[in-house]
Amino acid sequence: MNITFNNQLLRRSQSLIALFLLCALIALLSDKFLTATNLWNVLRQISVNVCIAVGMTLVVLMAGIDLSVGSVLAFSGAVCAGLIKYGFAFESLDLFVGFTVLGGILGAMLVGLLLGLFNGWVITKFVVPPFVATLAMLTIARGMTMLYTQGIPVSNLGPELEYIGSGWLLGIPVPVWISLIVVLVFVFISRRTAFGRYIYAIGGNEKVAFLSGININRIKLAVYGLAGMLAAVGGVMVTARLNSAQPNAGMTYELDAIAAVVIGGTSLSGGVGSVTGTVIGAAIIGVLNNGLVLLNVSPFWQQVAKGVVILLAVIIDKMNRKEA
Amino acid sequence: MLLETQNISKSFPGVKALDQVSLRLQPASVNALLGENGAGKSTLLKILTGVYARYEGTILLNGEPVRFGSVREARQAGIAIIHQELNLVPQLTVAENLFLGQELRTPLGLLDVAGMNRKTEEVLAKVNLAIPPQTRVQRLKVGEQQLVEIAKVLLTDAAVILMDEPTSALSDAEIDNLHRIIRALKQEGRTIVYISHKMDELFRIADTYSVLRDGVMQGEGRMADTTEQELIRMMVGRDVRIETKTNGTGKEEEVLRVSDLGLQHPYVSRRMALQGISFGLKKGEILGIFGLMGAGRTELLETLFGLHPDRSKFDLVLEGKPCKVQSPLSAIRQGLAFVTEDRKGEGLILGADISANISLPTLAGKAVLRKSKENAQARSYISRLAIKTPSEGQLCRNLSGGNQQKVVLAKWLSTQPRILFMDEPTRGIDIRAKHDFYELMKQLAAGGMSIILVSSEIPEILTLSDRILVMAEGRITASFSASDVDEDRLLKAALPGQINPDRRLRQP
Numbered sequence: 001m002n003i004t005f006n007n008q009l010l011r012r013s014q015s016l017i018a019l020f021l022l023c024a025l026i027a028l029l030s031d032k033f034l035t036a037t038n039l040w041n042v043l044r045q046i047s048v049n050v051c052i053a054v055g056m057t058l059v060v061l062m063a064g065i066d067l068s069v070g071s072v073l074a075f076s077g078a079v080c081a082g083l084i085k086y087g088f089a090f091e092s093l094d095l096f097v098g099f100t101v102l103g104g105i106l107g108a109m110l111v112g113l114l115l116g117l118f119n120g121w122v123i124t125k126f127v128v129p130p131f132v133a134t135l136a137m138l139t140i141a142r143g144m145t146m147l148y149t150q151g152i153p154v155s156n157l158g159p160e161l162e163y164i165g166s167g168w169l170l171g172i173p174v175p176v177w178i179s180l181i182v183v184l185v186f187v188f189i190s191r192r193t194a195f196g197r198y199i200y201a202i203g204g205n206e207k208v209a210f211l212s213g214i215n216i217n218r219i220k221l222a223v224y225g226l227a228g229m230l231a232a233v234g235g236v237m238v239t240a241r242l243n244s245a246q247p248n249a250g251m252t253y254e255l256d257a258i259a260a261v262v263i264g265g266t267s268l269s270g271g272v273g274s275v276t277g278t279v280i281g282a283a284i285i286g287v288l289n290n291g292l293v294l295l296n297v298s299p300f301w302q303q304v305a306k307g308v309v310i311l312l313a314v315i316i317d318k319m320n321r322k323e324a
Numbered sequence: 325m326l327l328e329t330q331n332i333s334k335s336f337p338g339v340k341a342l343d344q345v346s347l348r349l350q351p352a353s354v355n356a357l358l359g360e361n362g363a364g365k366s367t368l369l370k371i372l373t374g375v376y377a378r379y380e381g382t383i384l385l386n387g388e389p390v391r392f393g394s395v396r397e398a399r400q401a402g403i404a405i406i407h408q409e410l411n412l413v414p415q416l417t418v419a420e421n422l423f424l425g426q427e428l429r430t431p432l433g434l435l436d437v438a439g440m441n442r443k444t445e446e447v448l449a450k451v452n453l454a455i456p457p458q459t460r461v462q463r464l465k466v467g468e469q470q471l472v473e474i475a476k477v478l479l480t481d482a483a484v485i486l487m488d489e490p491t492s493a494l495s496d497a498e499i500d501n502l503h504r505i506i507r508a509l510k511q512e513g514r515t516i517v518y519i520s521h522k523m524d525e526l527f528r529i530a531d532t533y534s535v536l537r538d539g540v541m542q543g544e545g546r547m548a549d550t551t552e553q554e555l556i557r558m559m560v561g562r563d564v565r566i567e568t569k570t571n572g573t574g575k576e577e578e579v580l581r582v583s584d585l586g587l588q589h590p591y592v593s594r595r596m597a598l599q600g601i602s603f604g605l606k607k608g609e610i611l612g613i614f615g616l617m618g619a620g621r622t623e624l625l626e627t628l629f630g631l632h633p634d635r636s637k638f639d640l641v642l643e644g645k646p647c648k649v650q651s652p653l654s655a656i657r658q659g660l661a662f663v664t665e666d667r668k669g670e671g672l673i674l675g676a677d678i679s680a681n682i683s684l685p686t687l688a689g690k691a692v693l694r695k696s697k698e699n700a701q702a703r704s705y706i707s708r709l710a711i712k713t714p715s716e717g718q719l720c721r722n723l724s725g726g727n728q729q730k731v732v733l734a735k736w737l738s739t740q741p742r743i744l745f746m747d748e749p750t751r752g753i754d755i756r757a758k759h760d761f762y763e764l765m766k767q768l769a770a771g772g773m774s775i776i777l778v779s780s781e782i783p784e785i786l787t788l789s790d791r792i793l794v795m796a797e798g799r800i801t802a803s804f805s806a807s808d809v810d811e812d813r814l815l816k817a818a819l820p821g822q823i824n825p826d827r828r829l830r831q832p
Contacts, residue, residue, distance in 0.1 A: 191693075192692050192693050193691065193692060193693060194687035194688060194689070194690050194691075194693060196693075197680065197684075197687055197693060198687070200673075200676065200680075201673055201676070201680075201684055204673035204674075204675050204676055205669070205672070205673045205674070207669060207670050208669075208670060208671065208672060208673050208684075209673075209684070210652060211629075211631075211652050211662065211664065211670055211671075212652070212656075212684045212685040212735070213651075213652045213653035213655075213656040213657075213685050213688065214653070214684075214688075215651075215653060271673070271675050271676075272675055
């Protein structure tokens with residue numbers, strides 16, 4: 001890693017160790033944990049959060065936040081379902097466009113990208129704090145989802161889309177493939193491109209980045225756009241798994257994504273962290289949920305446990321930084 | 325009350341800020357404290373007001389030795405300071421500001437608003453400020469805010485009042501009012517320490533003077549017994565060793581010409597922060613810009629680097645071609661580079677390593693980054709600039725000030741600039757790194773790079789510059805070539821209020 005090499009190596013191996021210990025503990029308590037079925041299940045369950053959390057990582061590295069991803073996920077999932085099932089009608093032109101599954105997916109991603117770009121535009125053009133701008137989008141996109149679906153799920157979308165949600169390819173579930181590709185692409189972008197370096201630079205010190213000739217607003221716009229697009233990818237996956245777009249899909253997913261980012265060692269003040277750390281963070285949350293289910297712990301306790309893990313992660317991170 | 329210091333010394337790593345300074349401040353008098361930037365004035369103020377609790381020497385208050393461990397202790401002993409920058413909360417009212425942290429309470433423990441307003445009215449009357457106590461501070465003019473600061477000091481009944489450049493933001497009428505108040509305070513028997521660069525004011529208001537230079541007391545006496553000429557001589561010093569610049573060859577080709585540069589003041593409308601600035605820069609030349617704090621030197625560099633496109637106006641010709649600089653990016657593309665004054669806030673990403681910092685301005689347009697190339701580049705600068713670090717992967721946070729500054733320089737050299745701006749490049753770095761820097765700058769200039777050097781240190785300016793411009797109050801007030809520079813004239817041109825009788829820039 002190029003930026004903050006020393007800290008990061010320590011931090012990343014630390015969350016890896018935590019993940020390993022957690023797995024070992026659950027394996028000791030439940031013999032169902034270390035079965036192939038269960039492990040694939042865990043990976044499939046975390047794949048949506050991984051996609052969203054990768055986008056969130058970029059935003060948080062820039063010292064921003066995106067609260068709208070859950071709603072953007074719901075809206076783009078609904079758009080995906082609506083386009084596939086009903087197509088798109090320009091009534092004034094008396095024109096009807098039908099969509100293939102691929103067309104529906106691309107349409108959803110475009111919608112996610114546009115909503116994300118809108119976030120970025122409000123944040124850069126009007127200097128609205130990201131928290132506020134994306135909070136507004138959280139309710140706007142949710143409302144648009146309700147309007148678009150009239151509050152009713154859009155179901156029976158055909159076997160092709162269902163395959164994306166529940167199928168297997170080369171012995172690996174399709175959603176896991178998707179999240180794997182997303183992770184690889186964004187690990188590369190964040191580590192090996194100027195764009196990725198600029199994200200770290202802006203989070204590290206925005207003034208320095210500006211004086212070094214970096215077009216800050218353009219980078220911010222692109223990052224919020226990407227975060228929206230990755231939320232849409234998550235939306236497609238959720239819709240495909242249920243073979244149905246639920247109007248209230250993705251509620252509080254933004255919090256899971258932020259949790260994965262934070263547990264993965266990315267600093268909310270920006271400049272420090274990594275995509276791979278976030279993946280480990282998402283895995284810790286997934287394994288924890290899975291383990292508590294296997295151990296028959298009440299779902300109410302699962303929420304408490306997740307909160308405690310977030311606190312522990314941040315407190316350990318703070319203590320590390322004091323020593324450094 | 326009599327305040328006295330005996331043999332006060334204070335050291336910072338690499339610098340002796342104060343060396344055996346003894347000072348006697350008589351009650352019922354106004355004492356002028358003079359010195360260039362970096363002479364030790366602020367250090368002395370910080371010791372007197374309890375900011376620095378560790379120093380050598382003794383402070384005597386009415387003959388009793390005292391030692392202030394905190395600002396609060398100094399204040400309780402009756403020493404108050406009015407800072408150059410105002411310390412008021414703009415959203416609160418005048419009364420709320422005056423009583424901030426020392427609110428009056430009713431027997432029930434609630435705020436005694438009526439009582440505070442009444443007392444506020446009393447002190448406001450003392451400073452000739454006719455405004456209701458409930459006025460929000462943000463609605464006041466700067467001069468009125470200054471008076472509120474003074475009122476705050478009067479509220480605590482301080483016996484010694486230190487004023488650090490109290491008139492830097494005031495109009496002439498406001499200065500007259502301030503001086504009336506100071507005389508009244510003197511009548512009451514209070515001790516005033518008045519710091520200012522404005523000689524005419526000092527001769528009007530002060531009774532005694534003390535001059536500091538390089539942390540050493542140069543002279544004390546009664547204002548009536550001295551002259552402006554003598555005070556300037558004490559401030560500058562006669563024993564400054566000057567290596568004369570001897571490098572006058574091949575400097576004919578003009579690479580930069582700035583004409584009629586103006587910069588709107590950021591907060592005050594219809595007031596200019598910079599005005600009528602025109603100059604040229606030749607290839608391989610080091611152009612020094614001297615001035616006191618607030619003269620507008622940093623703003624000039626910032627404007628040329630494209631940081632204030634919305635409120636600046638100027639014509640720029642680079643190597644014979646007219647061009648526009650609207651942003652740092654376009655400045656870098658035109659071959660400009662800017663080593664900023666505040667290396668931690670504006671120069672470096674402290675949490676990133678050396679090689680990432682150096683490559684930052686040159687990544688644009690590169691699709692895939694090669695860490696090995698970045699590291700190789702960093703290593704070459706580490707050896708060329710003699711940066712002391714275990715490796716190019718070291719975080720900049722862990723480097724010393726001098727080495728951090730070298731990384732900033734390396735970062736800008738990596739853009740291969742034609743023109744290098746350097747704003748106080750050696751501030752806060754040790755003597756050794758300073759000399760390394762001087763050598764580097766001379767080498768760069770000899771290699772054909774043109775440098776604009778902004779500095780408050782006269783020896784630095786004299787050692788390095790081929791030509792020197794002096795700025796005061798947002799304008800160029802003098803120009804010297806290296807061969808005919810005269811320190812007295814240099815410093816005099818830097819003092820405010822020297823331009824001409826009309827003081828346009830001071831009118832709000």
